[in-house]
Amino acid sequence: MQKNIFAYVIGLVIGIVLILLAVFVFTGSTTLNGACYGIGAALIALSAGFLIGKSIIKSAETPESLKVQAVEVNDERNIRIRERAGWNTTRIFTPILCFLTLASALIGVELYVTLTACGLVVLLAGLSIGSQIYYDKRL
């Protein structure tokens, strides 16, 4: 958990730096300016949201609530539900992503959109194969 907090603090700092770069440095270039604003804002929202949420939860934590939380996280039925939900999501999302990639190529949208979608399909396939090899060795 400590590692998570550190990662989100780093994310928050990078987000702020990107926004500052957009405001003071990359004022001329619209693409770079927009990218800095977009990525920076996303990082700040994600990191600040996590850190604020964590601090609220921490203030309300008691030994009893921590015990209940640990049981809920490690409960084998909950673990199986999460695994099945993840598997189902991937099963549904994969053909949708493939269809969108094909559609973007056929309707002639900007090349970078099609390439990005292709990259996501390749990433998804790579992660799927990598996970299968990993769990094949571990289980």
Add this chain to the structure above:
Amino acid sequence: MENRIKELRGARDLTQAELAELISVSSRTIISLEKGQYNPSVLLAHKLALVFGCPIEEVFIFGEEDDIR
């Protein structure tokens, strides 16, 4: 797979929440087990058998028609 969890729990005068606490699972898991909606892992089955003080095969009744879910 059928089981006798509800019966054995009742015989020991345990609530679902108490049994859940004894084997470190959520109450919903006990409810699902009693309804026969969820087949537990060997570890959880072993914990239940230990709590009830009887062999696993007395807690869970494995029928030939049971398939892998």
